[in-house]
Amino acid sequence: MSDALENVSRDLLEPAGLENRHLESVLAQIMGRAVDFADLYFQHSAHESWMLEEGQVKSASHNIEQGVGVRAVSGEKQGFAYAEDLSLPALTAAAQAARAITSQGQQARVPVARATPVLALYPAVNPLASLADDAKVGLLHRVEAEARRQDPRIQEVIVNLSGVHEKILVLGSDGRLAADVRPLVRLDVTVIAEQDGRREQGHGGGGSRSGYEYFLGDQEHALSYAREAVRQALINLEAVDSPAGTMDVVLGPGWPGILLHEAIGHGLEGDFNRKGTSAFAGRVGERVASPGVTVVDDGTIEGRRGSLSVDDEGTATQRTVLIEDGILKGYLQDSMNARLTGVESTGNGRRESYAHLPMPRMTNTFMLSGEHAPGEIISSVQRGLYAVQFGGGQVDITSGKFVFSASEAYLIEDGKVTRPVKGATLIGNGPDVLTRVSMIGNDLKLDTGVGTCGKDGQSVPVGVGLPTLRIDGLTVGGTQV
C-alpha cells in the first residue's frame, strides 16, 4: 500500500469504522445488471484564509468539509447521492439512492480493490500547519509593507493568504483504488493607487501545491506579487481608452494562456464532443491552428496548481497533446465519456468535491514555444494591441465564441509598444482563432498559479501557459470607435 493510501485510509475510513470489505460490499449492492460502473469518493478538506487590509489582519476563517459521493453509471445515465456522514448506514442509503437510475438487479460481485500506482507530484503536507499562525500574520504584513514602499500613490493594500489540505480516496467497482493528499496554497495582493483623483487597481498573486514555504524562500514569491500588483496599478493610472474593432493582437507570455483554456480547451472536453454539442465535435485530424502550433494539457507537472497525481476517478494524470503542429489530435476524457466513445481516460476526470459529479476538466493547458524572439514579434505589428495581463474569460462551446478580458494592455504603433490602454474584452471564434496565429515566441511561460475554472457550477484549480503570440485580426472590445 502506498503512503498516501495508508494515511488517507487511516484519517478518513478508520474513524468511521469503515474497512475495504465494507466499501466493496456497498459497491456490490450498487452493481446490478444494468450498472456498468460505480464508484465511491471520500473526501476531507480543511481550508483556511487570512485577509489583511488597512494594515491589519482583520479576519480569517477556517472551514472543514467532509463527505462521500456515491455514483452509479449505466450507459449515459448517472445516479448520484452523497452524505456528510461517513458511517456505513449513511453510505448504504446514498448507494441505494444512486442506484435508483436502473431497475433493481441482483447483487453483483466486484473485484478486490487494487491500489493504482501513484507517482506523487507534490508532498503529502498539511499547508495549514506548515507555518505558525503568527508567522502567517507576519507574512501578510511583510507583503503589505513591500507594496506600500514601492510608491506613495498606493492607497489601499489587500492581501489574502489561503491554504487547503485535501485528502481523497476513490474506490471503483472495477477494483481501482487510489488515494491522494493534495496541498494547495495561494497568495493574492490587490492594491489601489490614486493620482489626481483617479483611482486604479492592480493585482498580483500566485500559488502551488505545497506548504506556505513556497512564498518565502530565496525567490521571495510573496514579495514579487506585491511588486507586480503595484506595477499594474501605476500603469493603469496612465491608461487611455482602448480602441474598438478588429486588429492584430500580441499576447504576452504566461497567464494570457487563458486564451487556450477558453478558445480550445473547453471545446475539447470529452463530454461536449460525445454529445456533439462542441464546435470541435468530429474534427480530430483536421487543421484547427497554424503550422507550428502545439497545445498540450499536462497534469503531471510537479507542484503546479493545476496538477494532480491521480484524477478524481483514480486514473493517473498525463500529458495529452490536443493540437500538434496545427492538427487536432484528441479530446480530454474522464472514464465515463472515454468508455462511451471507445477510448481511454486521459486522467482528466475531476470534481469540485464529494458533492459533485466528476466530468472532463483541464489541468495545466499551454502552447509549446516557437522560434521567434518576443521583440521580433512586437516589432512585426504596424498597429495593434499588446495584452500582457488578463482577468477572467468565458466560452460558448457550441458556437465557439469566447472572450477573455485584458487587465493590462498597450497600443503597438509602428512596431513599438507605446501607450497603456484600459482593459478591454477580446472576443473570437475558438475553432478559427488559432489559424490566425502568425508568430510564436520562444518564451513559453506558465502562469503563477492563480487559475480557477468553472463548469456547470463546479470550480477546480487549473493552470495555463503561453509563449508570446501574434494573432492576426482579433476583435478588441474597447470604447474608442
Add this chain to the structure above:
Amino acid sequence: MSGVLADQQQGLEDAVQEALAQATAAGASAASAGASLGQGLNVSVRLGEVETVEHTRDRSLGVTVFFGQRRGSASTTDLAPASVADTVRAACTIARNTGEDPCHGLPDAQRLATEFPDLELCHPWSLNVEQAVEIARECETAGRDHDRRIENSEGASVSSHEGLQVLGNTLGFLQSVPSTQHSIGCSLIGRDPAGMQRDHWYTSARHPQELETPQSVGIAAARRAIARLGSRQISTRTAAVIYEAPVAASLLRHFLGAIRGSSLYRKATFLLDKLGQPVFAPGVRIQERPFLRRAAGSASFDAEGVATADRDLVANGVLQGYLLDSYAARKLGRETTGNAGGAHNLVIEPGERDLEGLLQQMGTGLLVTELIGMGVNTVTGDYSRGAAGFWVENGVVSYPVEEITVAGNLGNMFRQIREVGRDVDIRGNIRTGSLLLEGLAIAGQ
C-alpha cells in the same frame, strides 16, 4: 407551510445554541452562529433519456467569535458535537491572531429584527424521481418538436430543493427560516448550414404551481436557439442597445457591487461619495423590497439578524442609500441598512412598453440577449463584455449577431438608460424589465 426538514429544526437550533455557549465558555465576548440543512433532487434528461439523477443533501454550521475587537470565523459540514467544538476552537484561535478593529462586533441590539411576517418561502414539492423525469422529458420533447432545426440538446432539467436556515447570536437572537426553490430548465441546439447555436430558458419559483409549464420552457429554449441561427458579426460602431430583461439584471448587479459597504470603505468604487447625487437617468426608481411574498430574495432579517426594510435605493435617478452591514456601517460612520449578505429583492420600476414597444422606441440598434465574460471594473466603472443578440432596424429584429462586444463606463451607462420595459423578469433577486440605453460602443469587424 413547513417542509420535511421541520422535524430537524430543533436539532439545528440546539447546535447553534451549543456553538454560542461554547464560544462564551471559551471567553468570547460575543458570538454569532448560523447553521443550514438542505436537501433536494436534480434530474436531467437528454434526447429523451435520463442523464443524471442527483440526490443532494447538505448541511453546515458556521460560527463567528469576537474577543473584544478581534474576530475569527470557522465552519464545518460535520455537525457532530465534537466537530462543532473543534470549529468553535478554530474560530477562537484565529481571533487571537487577528488585529483589533473597533468596528468589529455584533449589530446593535435595537437593530435586530423583532417581527417575522410569513413571507411564504416554503412550499415543498412532493416530487419523486419518476415524476421529475417525466416533467423534464415533456419539457425537452416540446422544445425538440418545435422546429426540425433543433437537432441536438444539452438536456432539460428539473430540480426541487428545500432548505432550513438557523441564525443565532449572543444577544439572544434565534430564528429559523424554512424555504424551497424549484426550477425547470432546458438548453437546446439548432443547426443550419452555417453552424450550431445553443440557447436556454428556465423557470424558477418558491412554489411549484408558479413555475411555467414544462412545454413552454422547452419551446422558449427552442425559439431562442433557432432565432440565433445565421448569426454574424457586425462592423464596429456606436449604437443604442436594449438589454433584454434576463441580461439587464446584470447591470443592476454591477450597481449593487458599486454601492456595497466593502467597496465604499475601500474606496474601490466608481460610485464613491455619490449619495444624494444623480447616478441614473432622471425618472429611474430602484427599490429594495424584502417582504415580497414567495420572492427569491425575500427576508425579514439579514445575515446578522438585522431587520430589513422597504426602501428606495434610487429615486428619480438620485442615489438614496448604500448596502451596508454593521461592520461597513461603522467604518463609514453610518447605520447598517440590513444588507449583510446582500440585497433583498431589487426592483426597478417598470415603464409602459413591452419589449416590442422598446424595439420600436429604439428604432435602430442592438438587442442584447446574452453576455459573456467578466470585463467589469468596479473601481473605475469601465465595462467591456462579449455579447450576442440581434440587430434591429426600424423597430424590427433584422438578423442575429454574435462575436461582438459592448463597452462603456457604468457611471455613464446608468445615466444613459432611456427607458425600462414592463417585461419584468421575476425569477431572481433582481427584478427588471428590458433596459434601453443610448449610444454604447460596439466592437466587431
